[in-house]
Amino acid sequence: xxxxxxxxxxxxxxxxxxxxxxxxxxxxxxxxxxxxxxxxxxxxxxxxxxxxxxxxxxxxxxxxxxxxxxxxxxxxxxxxxxxxxxxxxxxxxxxxxxxxxxxxxxxxxxxxxxxxxxxxxxxxxxxxxxxxxxxxxxxxxxxxxxxxxxxxxxxxxxxxxxxxxxxxxxxxxxxxxxxxxxxxxxxxxxxxxxxxxxxxxxxxxxxxxxxxxxxxxxxxxxxxxxxxxxxxxxxxxxxxxxxxxxxxxxxxxxxxxxxxxxxxxxxxxxxxxxxxxxxxxxxxxxxxxxxxxxxxxxxxxxxxxxxxxxxxxxxxxxxxxxxxxxxxxxxxxxxxxxxxxxxxxxxxxxxxxxxxxxxxxxxxxxxxxxxxxx
Amino acid sequence: xxxxxxxxxxxxxxxxxxxxxxxxxxxxxxxxxxxxxxxxxxxxxxxxxxxxxxxxxxxxxxxxxxxxxxxxxxxxxxxxxxxxxxxxxxxxxxxxxxxxxxxxxxxxxxxxxxxxxxxxxxxxxxxxxxxxxxxxxxxxxxxxxxxxxxxxxxxxxxxxxxxxxxxxxxxxxxxxxxxxxxxxxxxxxxxxxxxxxxxxxxxxxxxxxxxxxxxxxxxxxxxxxxxxxxxxxxxxxxxxxxxxxxxxxxxxxxxxxxxxxxxxxxxxxxxxxxxxxxxxxxxxxxxxxxxxxxxxxxxx
Numbered sequence: 001x002x003x004x005x006x007x008x009x010x011x012x013x014x015x016x017x018x019x020x021x022x023x024x025x026x027x028x029x030x031x032x033x034x035x036x037x038x039x040x041x042x043x044x045x046x047x048x049x050x051x052x053x054x055x056x057x058x059x060x061x062x063x064x065x066x067x068x069x070x071x072x073x074x075x076x077x078x079x080x081x082x083x084x085x086x087x088x089x090x091x092x093x094x095x096x097x098x099x100x101x102x103x104x105x106x107x108x109x110x111x112x113x114x115x116x117x118x119x120x121x122x123x124x125x126x127x128x129x130x131x132x133x134x135x136x137x138x139x140x141x142x143x144x145x146x147x148x149x150x151x152x153x154x155x156x157x158x159x160x161x162x163x164x165x166x167x168x169x170x171x172x173x174x175x176x177x178x179x180x181x182x183x184x185x186x187x188x189x190x191x192x193x194x195x196x197x198x199x200x201x202x203x204x205x206x207x208x209x210x211x212x213x214x215x216x217x218x219x220x221x222x223x224x225x226x227x228x229x230x231x232x233x234x235x236x237x238x239x240x241x242x243x244x245x246x247x248x249x250x251x252x253x254x255x256x257x258x259x260x261x262x263x264x265x266x267x268x269x270x271x272x273x274x275x276x277x278x279x280x281x282x283x284x285x286x287x288x289x290x291x292x293x294x295x296x297x298x299x300x301x302x303x304x305x306x307x308x309x310x311x312x313x314x315x316x317x318x319x320x321x322x323x324x325x326x327x328x329x330x331x332x333x334x335x336x337x338x339x340x341x342x343x344x345x346x347x348x349x350x351x352x353x354x355x356x357x358x359x360x361x362x363x364x365x366x367x368x369x370x371x372x373x374x
Numbered sequence: 375x376x377x378x379x380x381x382x383x384x385x386x387x388x389x390x391x392x393x394x395x396x397x398x399x400x401x402x403x404x405x406x407x408x409x410x411x412x413x414x415x416x417x418x419x420x421x422x423x424x425x426x427x428x429x430x431x432x433x434x435x436x437x438x439x440x441x442x443x444x445x446x447x448x449x450x451x452x453x454x455x456x457x458x459x460x461x462x463x464x465x466x467x468x469x470x471x472x473x474x475x476x477x478x479x480x481x482x483x484x485x486x487x488x489x490x491x492x493x494x495x496x497x498x499x500x501x502x503x504x505x506x507x508x509x510x511x512x513x514x515x516x517x518x519x520x521x522x523x524x525x526x527x528x529x530x531x532x533x534x535x536x537x538x539x540x541x542x543x544x545x546x547x548x549x550x551x552x553x554x555x556x557x558x559x560x561x562x563x564x565x566x567x568x569x570x571x572x573x574x575x576x577x578x579x580x581x582x583x584x585x586x587x588x589x590x591x592x593x594x595x596x597x598x599x600x601x602x603x604x605x606x607x608x609x610x611x612x613x614x615x616x617x618x619x620x621x622x623x624x625x626x627x628x629x630x631x632x633x634x635x636x637x638x639x640x641x642x643x644x645x646x647x648x649x650x651x652x653x654x655x656x657x658x659x660x661x662x663x664x665x666x667x668x669x670x671x672x673x674x
Contacts, residue, residue, distance in 0.1 A: 086634040090422045115421050190620045192635045219442035232537050233620035244518050356419065363636040364442070367628065371451045373621035 044127050044300065045293055047073045052294040055080050055088065055102040057281075060153075062314035069301055075294045083236075092117050097288040100295035106280045107353035109149050110142040119285045121296060123150035128303035128321075136280065136320040141352045143282070150299045151320025153255070153311065154280035156271075156340070156348055157194050160252035162242060164266030169249065174273040175202035178249070179228045187241060187250035188230040192366040194251065194277065197351060199225050199365070201274035211354035218361045225369040233373070242267060254337045255316035261335065269337030271344045278350040280320065312338075406650070413643035424639055432644035452628065452645065456652070459624040462539065462614075463607035466546040470554035470603050471596060473547070478555050478592070482562035493559065496552050504549060508616050511545055512536065515617070537619025545613030550606065554599035561595030590667075597664045605653055625649055 054061070058081045066077045080099070082088045085108040092102070093115065104112060112118050123129055124137065124146040136151045143149045159178050161169035166185070172178050175198045188195060197210050199221035205212060231247065241247040242260045252260075257269040283302060285295045301307060308319045309327025318338050325333055332338055340348060354362065413432050415424040439449035481492045499507060515521050515535050525533035535541050565588065573583045589596075611626030625645065632642035 084634060086422070086637065090633075093422050111420055215442045215444065222442060230621075231619065244516075246517055359637070361442075363638070367631065367636070368451060370621070370623055371454060373623070 045297055046300075048075050048291075048294050048297055050291060050294060051076045051078050052291050052298045053078045053080070053098055053100045053289075054298070055082060055091075055099040057081060057103060058083055060103070060315060062311055065307060065310055065314075069298065069307075073297055073301065075291075075297060077298070092286055097286075098290060099286055100289040100291045101283055101298055102286055103152055103281050103283060104149075106140070106142045106282070106350055109282050109284060110353060112284070112286075113143065113148055117286055118148045119287055119289065119292070120147050121285050121292075121299070122147055123283070123299055123303070126150075126296065126300040126303065128300045131303050131305055131308075131321045131323060133320050133322050140280070141350060149282035149284045150303055152281040152283050152302070153315055153317035153319050154278065155254045155317045155338075156276045156278055157189070157198075157251070157253055158257075158272060158276045158337075159270040160238075160242060160250050160257040160260060160267055161270055162245075162248040162260075162264060162267050164264070165245060166248040169268060169270075172249070172270055175199070176224070176274070178202075178251070178270075178272065179224050181249065182227075183249055184231070185246065185248040186230045187232045187234065187238065187247045188228070189238075189251045190233045190235045192362050193351075195225075195369070196221060196362045196365050197277060198251065198272070201272070204274075207275045207349045207351070210351055211358040213355075213357045213361065215361065218365050222365045222368060225365065226372060228369070229373060233370070253317075257337045258316035258332065258335050261337070262331070269335075271341075271347050273347070275347045275349060278348045280350065409643045409646050409650075413640055413647050415640050417638055417640050422637060422639065429640065432638075432640040435641055436644055436648065452625075452648075455623050455625050455628055456648075458539075458622070459608055459626075462543050462546060462622075462624060463604050463610075465543050466550060466607045467554075467600055467604045469543070469547045470551050471599065473551060474554040474558050474599065475592070475596070478558035478562045478595070479588070481555075481559055482565065483567065489563075493556070496555050496559075499552060504612065507549070508545055508612055511548055512617055515541055515544060536617065537621065539618060539622045542614045542618040542622045542624075545617040546607050546610060549610075549613065550603040553602040553606075557598040557602065558592055558595035561592040565591045593667060594664070597660060597667075601657065601660050605656060608653065608656075609649060 052075050054077055056079060060081075061079070066079065070076050082091070085105050088102060088104055089108060089111065092099075092112065109118070124132060129146070129150075132146060132151055136154070137146055138144050140146075159172060159175075161172060163169045166183060168181065168183055172181055179199060179202055196218075200210055200212075200217060201207070203217070203220040203224055205217050205221075209217075230250075232241065238247070238250055238252055239256050239259050242250065242252075243263045252269075254269055257267060260267045283299045285292065285299070289295050302311070303321055305321050305323035306327045308321035309324035312319050312324060313327075313329050313332060316332065316338065325339075336344075353359075412424050414428055414430065416427045416429045416431070417423070418425050435449070436452055437449050439447050439451070441447060477496075481489055481496075484492060513519050517534065517536060521535065522533060535544070569591075570583050570587055573587045578586070608624075609626050611624055611630055614620075614622045614624045614627055626649075629642050629645045629649070632638045632645065636642075
């Protein structure tokens with residue numbers, strides 16, 4: 001494996017070098033090398049050659065779009081996938097090179113910037129940068145002004161409930177209701193931040209205070225979780241389990257809920273009254289990317305409303321590009337799980353990553369809860 | 375192996391061991407060294423990994439819990455997880471022994487060409503990735519799968535195996551069964567079945583024949599099989615994750631959690647060191663047992 005990867009990386013590096021040579025030979029503006037804001041005055045390339053190496057979440061990009069991208073730009077996409085932000089971080093921190101575009105979530109972008117793992121490519125100044133939704137441009141804690149990252153899909157983490165199979169769904173209006181419902185066929189995500197932050201909200205911690213280091217708050221959350229014994233604690237199998245009818249109530253992402261609804265119309269997405277976490281994924285270029293120009297072309301292409309809309313249709317999540325709704329399917333546009341209803345927007349907030357001390361408390365509550373399961 | 379040894383025993387050059395030693399050093403020695411070193415370091419402030427400052431905190435955290443109410447108590451969580459891992463591995467080992475002895479004996483009593491086919495059949499699962507096989511097993515024991523369907527038809531409405539500790543143990547048994555069959559078969563194949571016939575002729579009952587004649591002959595295989603099943607089962611995490619519904623934590627699941635979401639590499643390393651020490655104890659125990667019987671166990 002290692003050998004193949006290394007060979008692939010050196011092949012990519014060779015192509016990058018060839019591309020760079022070609023660009024300088026033609027006397028064109030060289031946008032490769034160290035990225036600076038000055039680059040943006042040059043004409044933005046719309047096509048290229050060679051490859052772009054994309055490292056993305058599993059099942060998170062439309063293969064047809066990748067074919068279309070290659071047909072339009074002449075750049076071949078090499079896709080590799082990961083299953084968690086931590087896997088991605090571990091890989092980049094261990095010095096893995098060869099990736100041109102990677103897809104971290106909000107808090108991970110902040111951390112990668114701090115660790116100097118990302119290139120300042122200024123996506124907001126790309127031709128399609130003008131399409132970035134205003135609320136996802138400056139008011140974001142992880143990369144205000146979008147100097148490093150372009151928006152990708154975003155969504156919320158709430159509760160999916162099959163109202164046909166479980167009439168008591170109507171009683172679940174809050175996280176507290178969810179944790180204390182005691183219904184059969186309840187599932188949970190296996191995600192430390194989501195589970196513990198939901199429990200903190202349920203025990204009265206304000207959204208702005210979710211990184212508190214006050215131990216009594218965590219003790220209350222741990223107490224609540226003590227009685228919560230889901231059938232399954234798993235982040236991967238949610239959609240299939242709800243469709244198969246083995247699970248009726250679960251902590252779920254809104255896009256997954258949309259995909260469940262496609263098969264099981266009775267499924268509803270609940271916005272808990274204590275509020276829910278907003279997460280937003282991003283396209284970024286890691287330091288050492290062998291095909292910088294191709295990475296920029298790829299990111300710009302994905303910020304085109306038609307392409308962003310198609311990606312939303314594939315994944316079931318809304319995206320950060322203005323005008324993309326014109327290209328979304330009706331079922332997506334009309335789904336209150338995906339497009340947040342006006343009266344629910346106040347419930348949603350992005351949660352910045354907590355410091356070490358708070359994270360240790362999250363870990364303590366989470367591992368204790370897992371240990372109580374059997 | 376026997377191809378390399380051309381001369382009389384004892385005449386082979388000791389230099390032939392170098393590739394093996396180098397391989398073990400690179401793939402076990404160095405990672406083990408890193409694990410031990412990391413377990414005594416502090417973790418990185420941000421991101422993954424460690425900072426190069428000595429700290430015994432990881433080992434303290436194994437046993438001492440600072441409670442959320444400020445008190446300090448003995449931390450039973452990891453001891454419990456270890457105990458569960460032991461239980462699951464022990465049940466798995468017993469199940470594989472019980473299943474393997476008849477299978478191995480049956481294979482050993484076929485004629486040679488049939489034997490070869492059957493041994494190949496036992497190793498057939500290795501052709502497919504363990505991940506895919508575990509997914510397959512999940513479909514089979516799922517409530518909506520064939521097992522659930524049969525239980526439902528028989529009237530067991532609340533029949534439920536998937537996402538329980540039993541599912542984890544079924545998964546472990548399934549995966550490790552060949553590692554028990556093959557060493558037992560290797561012993562059984564050498565067994566002279568005329569001895570069993572002689573015992574019958576002298577009036578021994580079936581069970582007595584097995585207990586006093588057959589079992590002592592296949593015991594080295596059983597002990598080798600126990601070592602090959604129990605120890606890797608102890609460090610498994612795929613089965614508890616995929617079949618246990620993420621609830622039946624084994625020690626490896628906790629180690630994995632600390633390398634990912636919890637981002638506490640020193641603690642993950644300390645847990646690994648603990649697991650390694652327990653494994654060494656087990657190997658010693660198995661060696662002592664085999665010594666007691668005077669058996670030659672080739673794999674320990």
